[in-house]
Amino acid sequence: MKTFVTRHRDLIICFFLPILIMGSYFASRGMAPFGSSSLLTVDLGQQYVDFFAYLRTSLLHHPASLLYSFSKGLGGEMWGTNAYYLLSPLNLVLLLFPHQWLTSGIMVVLLLKYGLAALSFGWLLKHEHLQTGSRLIIFTTGYAMMGWMIANQLNLLWLDVSALLPLVIAGLLKISRQESASMYIGWLTLLIIDNYYMGWMVCLFTLPFLLWQLSRQNSPASKTVFKTYLLSSLTSVALSAVVLLPTIWALTTSKGTYTTTSIKWRLEYNPLYLFGKLVPGAFNFNQMPSGQANLYLGMLPLFAGLLYFFTPTERQRSRWLAGAITGGLLLSCCWPPLDLLWHLGQFPVWYPARFSFLISFWWLWLAAVAWRPHRPISWRLALLLVAIAGSGAGMAWGLRKQLDYLTPWQIGIGLLLAALAIAMLYLDQRRLSYFGVALAALTIFDLSFNAVTALNKISYVSQAQFANYTKALVKVSQQNRQTDHGLYRIAKDFARTKDDPFQGDFFTGDHFGSTMEPTVSKFFQRIGQPAGDGYVTYSNGTPVTDSFLGMKYYWQAQRQGLGPAGNVILPLVANRPDWKQAPVVSQTSAVQIRQNRWALPLAFAANARILQFNPTTLDPLSYQSQLYQTLAGQAKEPELFTVQNFDHVEFVNLPTSRQITGITVRRQKLMAPAQLTLTIKPQTNDPYYLTLGAALKDNATITLNGRPLKQYPTYQNTIVTTIADHAKGKTITVTIALKKASLWLQNVSLYRLNRARFEQSARRLQTAPLKITSWHSNRFTGTITVTKARQVLMTSIPYTRGWHVKIDGHPVATHKAAQTFLAVKLPKGTHTVSFTYWPPYWWLGLTITLLTALGWGTWQKRKA
Numbered sequence: 001m002k003t004f005v006t007r008h009r010d011l012i013i014c015f016f017l018p019i020l021i022m023g024s025y026f027a028s029r030g031m032a033p034f035g036s037s038s039l040l041t042v043d044l045g046q047q048y049v050d051f052f053a054y055l056r057t058s059l060l061h062h063p064a065s066l067l068y069s070f071s072k073g074l075g076g077e078m079w080g081t082n083a084y085y086l087l088s089p090l091n092l093v094l095l096l097f098p099h100q101w102l103t104s105g106i107m108v109v110l111l112l113k114y115g116l117a118a119l120s121f122g123w124l125l126k127h128e129h130l131q132t133g134s135r136l137i138i139f140t141t142g143y144a145m146m147g148w149m150i151a152n153q154l155n156l157l158w159l160d161v162s163a164l165l166p167l168v169i170a171g172l173l174k175i176s177r178q179e180s181a182s183m184y185i186g187w188l189t190l191l192i193i194d195n196y197y198m199g200w201m202v203c204l205f206t207l208p209f210l211l212w213q214l215s216r217q218n219s220p221a222s223k224t225v226f227k228t229y230l231l232s233s234l235t236s237v238a239l240s241a242v243v244l245l246p247t248i249w250a251l252t253t254s255k256g257t258y259t260t261t262s263i264k265w266r267l268e269y270n271p272l273y274l275f276g277k278l279v280p281g282a283f284n285f286n287q288m289p290s291g292q293a294n295l296y297l298g299m300l301p302l303f304a305g306l307l308y309f310f311t312p313t314e315r316q317r318s319r320w321l322a323g324a325i326t327g328g329l330l331l332s333c334c335w336p337p338l339d340l341l342w343h344l345g346q347f348p349v350w351y352p353a354r355f356s357f358l359i360s361f362w363w364l365w366l367a368a369v370a371w372r373p374h375r376p377i378s379w380r381l382a383l384l385l386v387a388i389a390g391s392g393a394g395m396a397w398g399l400r401k402q403l404d405y406l407t408p409w410q411i412g413i414g415l416l417l418a419a420l421a422i423a424m425l426y427l428d429q430r431r432l433s434y435f436g437v438a439l440a441a442l443t444i445f446d447l448s449f450n451a452v453t454a455l456n457k458i459s460y461v462s463q464a465q466f467a468n469y470t471k472a473l474v475k476v477s478q479q480n481r482q483t484d485h486g487l488y489r490i491a492k493d494f495a496r497t498k499d500d501p502f503q504g505d506f507f508t509g510d511h512f513g514s515t516m517e518p519t520v521s522k523f524f525q526r527i528g529q530p531a532g533d534g535y536v537t538y539s540n541g542t543p544v545t546d547s548f549l550g551m552k553y554y555w556q557a558q559r560q561g562l563g564p565a566g567n568v569i570l571p572l573v574a575n576r577p578d579w580k581q582a583p584v585v586s587q588t589s590a591v592q593i594r595q596n597r598w599a600l601p602l603a604f605a606a607n608a609r610i611l612q613f614n615p616t617t618l619d620p621l622s623y624q625s626q627l628y629q630t631l632a633g634q635a636k637e638p639e640l641f642t643v644q645n646f647d648h649v650e651f652v653n654l655p656t657s658r659q660i661t662g663i664t665v666r667r668q669k670l671m672a673p674a675q676l677t678l679t680i681k682p683q684t685n686d687p688y689y690l691t692l693g694a695a696l697k698d699n700a701t702i703t704l705n706g707r708p709l710k711q712y713p714t715y716q717n718t719i720v721t722t723i724a725d726h727a728k729g730k731t732i733t734v735t736i737a738l739k740k741a742s743l744w745l746q747n748v749s750l751y752r753l754n755r756a757r758f759e760q761s762a763r764r765l766q767t768a769p770l771k772i773t774s775w776h777s778n779r780f781t782g783t784i785t786v787t788k789a790r791q792v793l794m795t796s797i798p799y800t801r802g803w804h805v806k807i808d809g810h811p812v813a814t815h816k817a818a819q820t821f822l823a824v825k826l827p828k829g830t831h832t833v834s835f836t837y838w839p840p841y842w843w844l845g846l847t848i849t850l851l852t853a854l855g856w857g858t859w860q861k862r863k864a
Helices: 002-007 009-028 042-060 079-085 089-096 099-127 133-144 147-151 160-176 182-194 196-216 222-239 241-252 271-278 299-310 316-332 336-342 357-370 379-399 408-430 435-455 463-483 500-504 518-526 543-548 608-612 620-631 755-766 842-863
Strands: 489-492 551-557 584-587 591-595 603-606 641-644 648-652 664-666 675-680 688-692 700-704 719-724 732-738 742-744 749-753 771-776 779-786 792-798 803-807 810-812 815-817 821-825 829-837
Touching: 002 009, 009 099, 009 133, 009 435, 042 079, 042 089, 042 099, 042 463, 042 500, 079 196, 079 241, 089 099, 099 133, 099 160, 099 357, 099 463, 133 299, 133 357, 133 435, 147 357, 147 435, 160 182, 160 196, 160 222, 160 357, 182 196, 182 222, 182 241, 196 222, 196 241, 196 316, 196 336, 196 357, 222 241, 222 842, 241 842, 271 316, 271 379, 299 316, 299 357, 299 379, 299 408, 299 435, 316 336, 316 357, 379 408, 408 435, 463 500, 463 551, 463 584, 463 591, 543 551, 543 620, 543 755, 603 755, 603 779, 608 620, 608 792, 608 815, 608 821, 620 641, 620 688, 620 719, 620 755, 719 732, 732 742, 792 829, 803 821
Parallel strands: 489 551
Antiparallel strands: 551 591, 584 591, 603 792, 641 749, 648 675, 664 742, 675 732, 688 719, 688 749, 700 732, 771 779, 779 829, 792 821, 803 810, 803 829, 815 821
């Protein structure tokens, strides 16, 4: 061990240095486990942490959910989803951390990724005899703590590429020297499996990098090298087929449907804005949804990279090609055709220029090639670098009003660091004592300042906010499973994120993810639930949707979601007074569990007309009625919901109108408050509902009986909210206060559910349930007795080719019902029905992977 440490002391330092720097910063910010804050912010807090909980639960308790999970919205494939989010081997570390302490596990994994990036790049530089000793620290710290890593540390799933890219390049360099291709194939395969998205970017980058490398060599065998490169790349793709083929299919039915088909040829923004990203701390929250590529990698590496273009030992053609590659990479940051190419044909939704880690790697590589010990730079070149630094600072200063992440003191400190870097580059030729330590110290300070300045501009979720909610969620989920071990869904009136089902290991109708099936999002919009591209939220249900979607239990927060100290534990996102009549079957200190006696099972016999269901309305409540009555074979009966009139409407600082829905109201006095109050006094104990168009979301404040209306804040479509139930003779008021000068009262309408008519249809549908006898995440079996009147086995499972159904042991064709759901035709009688899900093309992908591995292994043995 002592010999190993002595031989690799520099690489060990490279590994631990970014861990120490970033770990110290996290500790100073009090991030768990060091204090009351956490690393959770934006997608890491709203999405990824729940995916990590799902992975942990799946590996420890039900591995079949790695193929399919009913926690993904109403149910969805997970193999392709996992290929994007969860296949990093480092995620296994999270198995050591329970739910409420996942934040600590995330920090451990993040710090490991910082360290492994530095170690990997350091090994490559040392292996290629480019840099050693203290100078190695400059490059490895610059790489591990480059602007891309700092800005995207919350996107934990992407960061593995920083450690794998140098290893892929090491294999590529072997190919360029006509050595073994095994290293390239092995590491590229691992990268593609780890995260195909980042893998695609690296695959694109290897081509220009190889061409540049070949331009530097004297070998005449370029064609042979290029052939080996292509065959090796295809081998890696084939070895990854078990992941790639099912993932490609999943993308074509989800995220791939949003691929851009028209390309804009104009620049996305002024390319000069990129000068602002060469200033330390050039980042803030506004740069997440849209902004420029994060390029900062320290002043020493920045100016050392410029030296490459003035290095006489490098061929002129190589320097010209390096300039063209650099220009192409920078142009990709702001020119749509190239931007789309790097991002698989889709503009990034948040986090622009996700490929920019390649720019930093490329520039650091040029710097490592050019800036060698005992290669002095002339005073003329030093002056040129000073002029470049001054021009860059002047450009950043002139753009500071357009770039809100820049401040004068940042530009000043950046200019000072640039001056020190250029001075040290010039003095490096003099071989001064401990000069290498001074170079490393400057780089460490430089990059630490950039990280601290950038990350201090971001807010984070407190550890208590996450842990208290998670603890309450997991507790009620476990309590419910003790009450009922069956296959069912749950509705709740509180939420932290749309991926709560992953965190708590239960089934409902919420999900936020890149592989969200568009058909499910569209269905949720039709029934008045908040939904959009990539997310669905079941917060605005009615007894009709609760019944059809099998919401067997209701989780209702006690004490309005407040803890014993009056702090918010369970944030409320729904108003469901219609739940109060459901019996309480169990409870925890924070949540009551109520049972819905009208819930249908996951599959049930329905009228065959559902296979030709073609709604004639865009109104969510009319849609619900038509769907449910068609299932029950009562499509010709009156609708379940009827439009109601408000008893009284009061306008304050607004012109009066006999009509409410669809009109635009404007303040009469611009500086005075304006609102309208809608009043009803129900004549029955039936539930009453209000529909609200998306125009009200950001333009009005809505209160119900004087209290803020509990509603999930993100929606793009008309939603349905319950305003009364069992309130006969009581006065109900809804107040809509304007936030701006005018307001469009989009789809503001009042409805009443005919409870007796609904219950009649529900009883009819409950007479022929599929009685599930056994189930796992990707398969279940049950028995059902079908009458002649209803010979379709309808499910509330989203339709997909991956589901395979057998009736009495014989495969049958599946159908899509209501443009969304899985259904099969059934003959009259009693039958045993089994459902099994396998990711489409999984077996084909596995076959290709195994055959390729066998062929490659055989070829390697013959070569040996």
